[in-house]
Amino acid sequence: MIGARLALWRIISSIEQKEESRGNKDHVSMIRDYKSKIESELSNICNGILKLLDTRLIPSAATSDSKVFCLKMKGEKIPRSLGNCTSLKITNLEDNDLIGEVPLKIENLQNLMQLSFTNSSLTGLIPYAIFNSSKIEVIGLYMNYFSGHLPSSMGHLLPNLKALYLWENELNGIIPNSISNAPKFINLQLGANHFSGSIPNTLENLRLLEVLNLASNNFTSESSTLELMFLSYLTKCINLTSIVVANNPLNGTLPISIGNFSTSLEQFVAYNCSIKGIIPIGIGNLSNLVTLYLEDNELVGSIPTTDGIIQLQRLHLQDNRLQGLIPNDICQLNNLDELFLNHNELFGTIPTCWGGLSKLQKLYLDSNQLTFILPILLES
Secondary structure (H helix, E strand, O other): OHHHHHHHHHHHHHHHHHHHHHOOHHHHHHHHHHHHHHHHHHHHHOOOEEEEOOHHHHHHHOOOOOOOOEEEEOOOEOOHHHHHOOOOOEEEOOOOOOEEOOOHHHHHOOOOOEEEOOOOEEEEEOOHHHHOOOOOOEEEOOOOEEEEOOOOOHHHOOOOOOEEEOOOOEEEEOOOHHHHHOOOOOEEEOOOOEEEEEOOHHHHHOOOOOEEEOOOOEEEOOOOOOEOHHHHHHOOOOOOOEEEOOOOOOOOEOOHHHHHOOOOOOEEEOOOOOOEEOOOHHHHHOOOOOEEEOOOOEEOOOOOOOOOOOOOOEEEOOOOOOEEOOOHHHHHOOOOOEEEOOOOEEEEEOOHHHHHOOOOOEEEOOOOEEEOOHHHHHOO
């Protein structure tokens, strides 16, 4: 019934525009009366999921009495009247060509649990009300042009927030320490913005955290120490599966405690971070690690033993200053698909047992001082 009424509404809207362009005021008046009746019917019908293909319908159809709880829309701008849908629980405006700012009346949506304004061209500040919603669980605002910073008190105001997706915007400032007071956080993605300062050690309090993406910002290490202490604190988040901090001027060393991460960790991505020093031997304890990207840093020393990382599929260590022999235990990485060791200072002979790495598809060893025994490698 909703679909039929929406189709009729669109037809009438088209007729209205034509009659208006012809200057037929009497016809336009009658058409608008009929159109208003349809919108009123829609307002009464919408006690469930409402999908609007044109946001121009909202001003009349959505009132403070509407029982709409799930809304999907397409249109150019987010109408201010969206704030009238006070029963809304789910708002999905993803993958639209939305422009302009998020209306401040969104503060009226106190029942909102999921908010998705993603992959559009929205600008301006993120309304403070979005970070002051006790019921909201998911905030998705990625791939827009939002600016400004995160509220310093945001963590105290979001007791049920599980996921915050803000990557690919123009946000700046620091990650507020209060974020650690949002106890249900599972997914925190702030990549590809202009955030700065140090990564808060208080993230350790997000004990349910599974995914952390802070890549492509301007985060630095604490001035008091060269060691990247936030990694030591994150080891207390035993549910972490993915840590992505690539493309940040961290300018520090990997802590020995990196080997204390839970076996749930599957992805550690920290390329182009000006990381210095050695790769701690404890990294071999991460038995379920699948992806390890540490390329484009200033790492020295030898490649540590890898015999404990039996699930590893992608190992990228290129463009560092690693020295010494390539360890034979790489031969035990039966799932290895990509091995990038190029542009280092490695020497010696390539282990002949590499011929048994049947899943290996990408191998880069150039710009080292290695001795190749190609026939043995090519046998596989």
